[in-house]
Amino acid sequence: VDGENAKGTGVGVLKDKVDLDLTSADGKFYLQDNTRGDGIFTYNANNSEDIPGTLWSGDKKDFTSKEDAAAVSAHNFAAKTFDYYKDTFKRNSYDNKGAALKNSVHYGSDYNNAFWNGSQMVYGDGDGKMFIPLSGAVDVVAHELTHAVTSTESNLTYEGESGALNESLSDIFGTLVEFKTSPDTANYEVGEAVYTPDQDGDALRSMSDPAKYGYPDDYTKRYKGSEDNGGVHKNSSIINKAAYLIAAGGKFNDVDVKGVGNDKLGAIFYKANTSYLTSSSNFSQARQAVVQAASDLYGADSQEVKTVNAAFDAVKVK
Numbered sequence: 001v002d003g004e005n006a007k008g009t010g011v012g013v014l015k016d017k018v019d020l021d022l023t024s025a026d027g028k029f030y031l032q033d034n035t036r037g038d039g040i041f042t043y044n045a046n047n048s049e050d051i052p053g054t055l056w057s058g059d060k061k062d063f064t065s066k067e068d069a070a071a072v073s074a075h076n077f078a079a080k081t082f083d084y085y086k087d088t089f090k091r092n093s094y095d096n097k098g099a100a101l102k103n104s105v106h107y108g109s110d111y112n113n114a115f116w117n118g119s120q121m122v123y124g125d126g127d128g129k130m131f132i133p134l135s136g137a138v139d140v141v142a143h144e145l146t147h148a149v150t151s152t153e154s155n156l157t158y159e160g161e162s163g164a165l166n167e168s169l170s171d172i173f174g175t176l177v178e179f180k181t182s183p184d185t186a187n188y189e190v191g192e193a194v195y196t197p198d199q200d201g202d203a204l205r206s207m208s209d210p211a212k213y214g215y216p217d218d219y220t221k222r223y224k225g226s227e228d229n230g231g232v233h234k235n236s237s238i239i240n241k242a243a244y245l246i247a248a249g250g251k252f253n254d255v256d257v258k259g260v261g262n263d264k265l266g267a268i269f270y271k272a273n274t275s276y277l278t279s280s281s282n283f284s285q286a287r288q289a290v291v292q293a294a295s296d297l298y299g300a301d302s303q304e305v306k307t308v309n310a311a312f313d314a315v316k317v318k
């Protein structure tokens with residue numbers, strides 16, 4: 001809408017109190033943030049599958065109802081993810097040209113998932129058992145937006161090993177945005193904040209210990225079937241484990257890895273995604289891309305390069 005920038009507040013899915021950048025027009029307030037790139041727009045899909053839906057509006061600058069929560073979280077975490085990429089890599093939105101970000105919430109009925117559809121982010125409400133509204137987790141929102149970043153960079157094909165790399169990049173940056181945004185509660189699990197509200201301590205995936213949820217944690221255990229586009233959400237865990245070891249360090253499969261921290265993990269994988277990975281990269285080519293990125297950033301004989309090689313050795317990717 002055409003209006004004035006305004007500041008408001010909201011209550012998110014996890015009852016978190018957040019500030020919101022809004023637009024005021026014709027006496028109403030819209031979830032339209034004009035302060036970031038070409039804008040962040042949050043829509044209501046009204047529990048239909050017609051997206052984007054209607055731009056979210058209210059008659060006050062505070063969005064505090066239960067119905068508002070999913071929209072508040074989507075709007076807030078999209079802004080946080082925008083800020084992460086801008087502040088960390090000087091990247092202006094997912095295309096680095098300020099592309100507008102669009103979120104639709106209340107998609108479908110009891111919809112237990114979320115996705116990037118090539119043009120926008122879409123969030124289900126969950127059925128209240130498997131999920132609560134998925135925009136409530138910053139790692140999920142940043143996961144979806146990272147698919148958009150990847151599509152304008154390496155554009156890794158979403159199947160087989162390239163698809164698993166695509167997935168892993170989204171889990172890695174979803175987790176890194178979580179560490180930046182909520183450092184006190186951040187972890188290397190994926191989707192934990194919105195997954196199974198009746199069970200504590202579980203998640204969709206674990207980067208630190210993929211086997212905790214039955215996912216492969218080294219290349220000899222990779223899934224070779226055809227489900228899930230050839231296991232893109234399963235085999236991503238092999239690269240996730242390597243990424244975890246690069247950041248946090250550890251001994252795995254008798255290999256000692258010296259951690260170099262989250263910021264260097266992000267710098268290395270961002271450079272790999274923007275400079276070396278291509279749409280058809282497989283795991284072995286990803287190792288070369290990540291080693292090259294670390295070498296460019298820190299030197300061929302650096303600890304970072306040693307750490308990357310050790311991490312890929314540990315997960316048995318040559």
Ligand SMILES: O=C(O)[C@H](CCc1ccccc1)CC1(C(=O)N[C@@H](Cc2c[nH]c3ccccc23)C(=O)O)CCCC1
Binds near residue numbers: 112113143144191
């Ligand atoms: O972005 C993605 O990779 C996932 C997109 C899945 C999707 C793809 C195409 C059309 C519709 C949905 C969504 C997420 C995901 O990892 N989904 C997994 C796990 C999952 C979520 N809900 C499920 C329901 C049933 C089975 C598996 C799932 C999947 O779809 O496999 C990412 C973070 C959290 C949700």
Ligand SMILES: [Zn+2]
Binds near residue numbers: 143167
């Ligand atoms: Zn994904």
